[in-house]
Amino acid sequence: SYELTQPLSVSVALGQTARIACGGTNIGIKNVHWYQQKPGQAPVLVIYRDSNRPSGIPERFSASNSGNTATLTISRAQAGDEADYYCQVWDSSTVVFGGGTKLTVL
Amino acid sequence: QITLKESGPTLVRPTQTLTLTCTFSGFSLSTSGVAVGWIRQPPGKALEWLALIYWDGDTRYCPSLKSRLTITKDTSKNQVVLTVTNMDPVDTATYYCAHRDGEKFDYWGQGTLVTVSS
Numbered sequence: 678s679y680e681l682t683q684p685l686s687v688s689v690a691l692g693q694t695a696r697i698a699c700g701g702t703n704i705g706i707k708n709v710h711w712y713q714q715k716p717g718q719a720p721v722l723v724i725y726r727d728s729n730r731p732s733g734i735p736e737r738f739s740a741s742n743s744g745n746t747a748t749l750t751i752s753r754a755q756a757g758d759e760a761d762y763y764c765q766v767w768d769s770s771t772v773v774f775g776g777g778t779k780l781t782v783l
Numbered sequence: 784q785i786t787l788k789e790s791g792p793t794l795v796r797p798t799q800t801l802t803l804t805c806t807f808s809g810f811s812l813s814t815s816g817v818a819v820g821w822i823r824q825p826p827g828k829a830l831e832w833l834a835l836i837y838w839d840g841d842t843r844y845c846p847s848l849k850s851r852l853t854i855t856k857d858t859s860k861n862q863v864v865l866t867v868t869n870m871d872p873v874d875t876a877t878y879y880c881a882h883r884d885g886e887k888f889d890y891w892g893q894g895t896l897v898t899v900s901s
Contacts, residue, residue, distance in 0.1 A: 678846060708885075708886050708887075710886065710887040710888075712830075712888075714830075719879055719891040719892065719893055719894050720830065720879075720888075720891055721891075722887055722888065722889050725885070725887040725889070726885070726886075726887070731889065763829065763830055765830075765887070765888075766886075767886045770843050771832070771843060771844075771845065771846065772820065772822075772832035772835065772843075772845075773832070774822075774829060774830040774831065774832060775829070776829045777829045777830070
């Protein structure tokens with residue numbers, strides 16, 4: 678079965694740029710979606726189809742996907758960006774989530 | 784405006800069957816292309832996809848849990864039901880239902896915590 682690998686945690690200084698990786702075999706040929714989940718809340722879609730932002734998501738959130746790694750980038754990180762982030766793809770008609778990355782804003 | 788809400792028991796005993804209902808509004812599960820999925824999250828752990836049902840009744844299941852899962856829909860009631868048989872303490876989790884658009888889940892319910900304990 679297909680697996681997505683994310684770092685357990687990423688730290689970023691306030692106002693700096695955070696990058697969260699999502700690794701998978703040839704993930705570059707798949708559509709990757711990213712979710713933000715704050716404590717006690719349901720996940721929120723922040724990026725879909727590799728690099729598209731839903732309405733209401735700040736431009737500070739961007740993403741790319743190539744080769745074996747997809748990357749979520751959060752520019753000018755704010756305290757409110759502190760959350761768990763999950764990548765997601767479809768593989769063989771099933772949904773696959775990454776293990777999640779906890780973003781800490783210092 | 785699309786909304787979804789999960790309902791069901793908060794506590795189930797080991798070996799029992801869990802039945803959860805997702806009641807939604809703002810879309811119809813009879814519209815071509817529409818689907819609703821279930822995702823769960825054990826306390827402090829990652830999201831785990833469980834099942835999906837399409838507008839035409841087609842279903843998809845997490846391979847490792849397929850034998851224990853059944854997803855059905857009642858289009859007239861705007862509901863999707865998930866049953867999980869032979870519940871175990873490791874199935875303790877918050878269960879979410881979500882609207883699927885394309886390959887992404889763009890709207891999620893608030894989730895419901897189900898505890899499995901004797």
